[in-house]
Amino acid sequence: MFEVLTDSFKTAISKVRFADDEKSLKRALDTLKKSLLKADVHHKVVKDLIKTIELETKQAGIGKESFLKSLKGNLTDILTTAGNQGFVFASKPPTIALMCGLQGSGKTTTTVKLAHYLKSKKKKVLVAACDLQRLAAVEQLKQLCTQNEIDLFFDVSEKNPIKIAKNALKRAQDGLYDALLVDTAGRLAIDEELMEELSDIKKALTPDEVFYVADSMTGQDSVRSAGTFNELMAVSGVILTKYDGDSKGGVALGIAKQLSIPLRFIGMGEKVGDLEPFLPDRIVKRLMGEGDLISLAEKTAGIIDEKQARKLTSKIKKGQFNFNDFLDQMESMKKLGNLKSLVGMIPGMSGMAGKLRDMDLENNSDINKIKAMISSMTKKEREKPDLLNNARKKRIANGSGLSQLEVNRFLKQFKNAAKMAKKFSGKNGMKDLQNLMSQQDRMQIPR
Numbered sequence: 382m383f384e385v386l387t388d389s390f391k392t393a394i395s396k397v398r399f400a401d402d403e404k405s406l407k408r409a410l411d412t413l414k415k416s417l418l419k420a421d422v423h424h425k426v427v428k429d430l431i432k433t434i435e436l437e438t439k440q441a442g443i444g445k446e447s448f449l450k451s452l453k454g455n456l457t458d459i460l461t462t463a464g465n466q467g468f469v470f471a472s473k474p475p476t477i478a479l480m481c482g483l484q485g486s487g488k489t490t491t492t493v494k495l496a497h498y499l500k501s502k503k504k505k506v507l508v509a510a511c512d513l514q515r516l517a518a519v520e521q522l523k524q525l526c527t528q529n530e531i532d533l534f535f536d537v538s539e540k541n542p543i544k545i546a547k548n549a550l551k552r553a554q555d556g557l558y559d560a561l562l563v564d565t566a567g568r569l570a571i572d573e574e575l576m577e578e579l580s581d582i583k584k585a586l587t588p589d590e591v592f593y594v595a596d597s598m599t600g601q602d603s604v605r606s607a608g609t610f611n612e613l614m615a616v617s618g619v620i621l622t623k624y625d626g627d628s629k630g631g632v633a634l635g636i637a638k639q640l641s642i643p644l645r646f647i648g649m650g651e652k653v654g655d656l657e658p659f660l661p662d663r664i665v666k667r668l669m670g671e672g673d674l675i676s677l678a679e680k681t682a683g684i685i686d687e688k689q690a691r692k693l694t695s696k697i698k699k700g701q702f703n704f705n706d707f708l709d710q711m712e713s714m715k716k717l718g719n720l721k722s723l724v725g726m727i728p729g730m731s732g733m734a735g736k737l738r739d740m741d742l743e744n745n746s747d748i749n750k751i752k753a754m755i756s757s758m759t760k761k762e763r764e765k766p767d768l769l770n771n772a773r774k775k776r777i778a779n780g781s782g783l784s785q786l787e788v789n790r791f792l793k794q795f796k797n798a799a800k801m802a803k804k805f806s807g808k809n810g811m812k813d814l815q816n817l818m819s820q821q822d823r824m825q826i827p828r
Contacts (some may be wrong), residue, residue, distance in 0.1 A: 392416070397438075397448045406443050410435055413452075421600040421631035426638045430455055453665055459634055460661035464643030465618065467658035468499060468560075471589040475507070475553040475561045479586065481579055481614065482594035483606060484567040487622035489518060491594050491648055492564045493525040494656035495620070498646075500531065504559040509549035510535035511542040511582065514566035522564060529653050532558075542566065546582050563588070571606060576613050583614065590617050592645065597621045597632045604635040611642055618645035621659070633664075702799045704755045704763040751791055753781035766795065 396409040410431050417427045434451045441447035470476045482488040496506045508526055510533060512518040519535050526533040534549040546563055553561040565582060568575045593616045595603040610616055619642050621633060637644055644659040696702050757780030762768050778785040
């Protein structure tokens with residue numbers, strides 16, 4: 382996400398790198414202005430931002446450092462809107478969150494993503510299906526909740542969403558749930574009937590949070606619709622969806638600056654794990670291409686078992702990493718979500734993230750071929766890759782429906798990857814990794 386803005390900021394900063402004069406500053410500000418407008422940031426927001434950066438840079442002395450400091454500071458100020466960050470639990474459970482938005486914004490999917498996020502934090506979550514307007518909305522929720530082992534309250538015989546909401550609250554209270562997420566009806570456009578229904582549900586539940594789910598790909602339309610919902614529903618936070626499909630990123634600045642509504646979460650992919658809290662200082666670091674190791678560590682902590690990680694590290698150091706370990710790691714990787722987003726969290730790797738294709742670890746053809754190969758191996762072959770001679774490779778190729786050339790190519794890649802992992806796990810591992818990262822600009826990433 383934010384690819385256009387990140388690249389633009391780097392270009393603007395480079396223009397004041399070697400020339401500490403007003404001409405270089407003007408070129409940098411012009412570049413920044415054009416980039417922000419191209420990223421769909423409102424022209425008034427752009428005008429105010431450019432004016433402030435120019436003033437602060439001149440006061441501090443024109444140069445790369447002063448320009449960069451002012452840019453980062455002002456972006457952080459804009460995105461740090463008064464209000465809560467992430468998900469805040471009420472003092473008395475269950476915490477009730479009303480999910481609202483227009484049709485097509487990804488509201489139902491986002492409700493499940495948020496439930497999955499809370500569940501990963503060891504919270505007991507109930508989702509209520511109160512969208513009775515869109516055909517198959519309840520069925521979609523049922524499938525998503527079943528797939529991700531999330532509790533769902535629904536009543537196909539009841540046609541009144543207010544009654545369903547009240548019954549869901551009673552179930553949440555009786556079941557000692559930590560949170561109740563209520564998926565409500567949407568429309569293609571804001572109308573009186575929709576707002577009246579949402580208002581009635583709000584009165585019936587008195588929710589702790591009213592989240593507006595905004596489609597980031599609709600740009601300024603999202604800002605306007607969020608503003609209307611806020612006027613009628615007193616929105617406590619915005620969740621931005623489809624950031625994996627919108628490389629512009631300007632809508633985030635628009636909502637924060639123009640509406641003063643806190644951005645609470647962002648969705649960066651189609652997987653259920655592709656949702657994370659919107660924390661301004663971390664987002665700005667990623668905007669500037671500096672990465673976000675804290676978020677990366679938090680994201681992986683809920684997926685990777687510490688005991689298993691130590692065991693795996695020990696095996697890598699001893700050169701004992703095998704195909705069973707490889708499959709286990711592939712299963713863990715699937716839970717981490719969008720690969721581009723993860724790479725973008727690593728300092729200095731944002732450029733590489735922009736060159737990567739979105740990789741679906743569930744349905745990727747290369748990965749499915751690898752799984753087929755490993756499935757065609759015997760138990761001993763999986764545990765001891767060195768056993769694989771030409772005769773065994775031929776049998777594996779026949780068993781997996783692949784050519785022996787493909788099998789040989791994978792085995793070579795596996796061997797090289799194991800060697801590299803062993804090298805990075807040693808005493809100088811971090812230094813070696815940093816040297817590799819510093820060479821990223823010279824690397825050609827296949828598209």
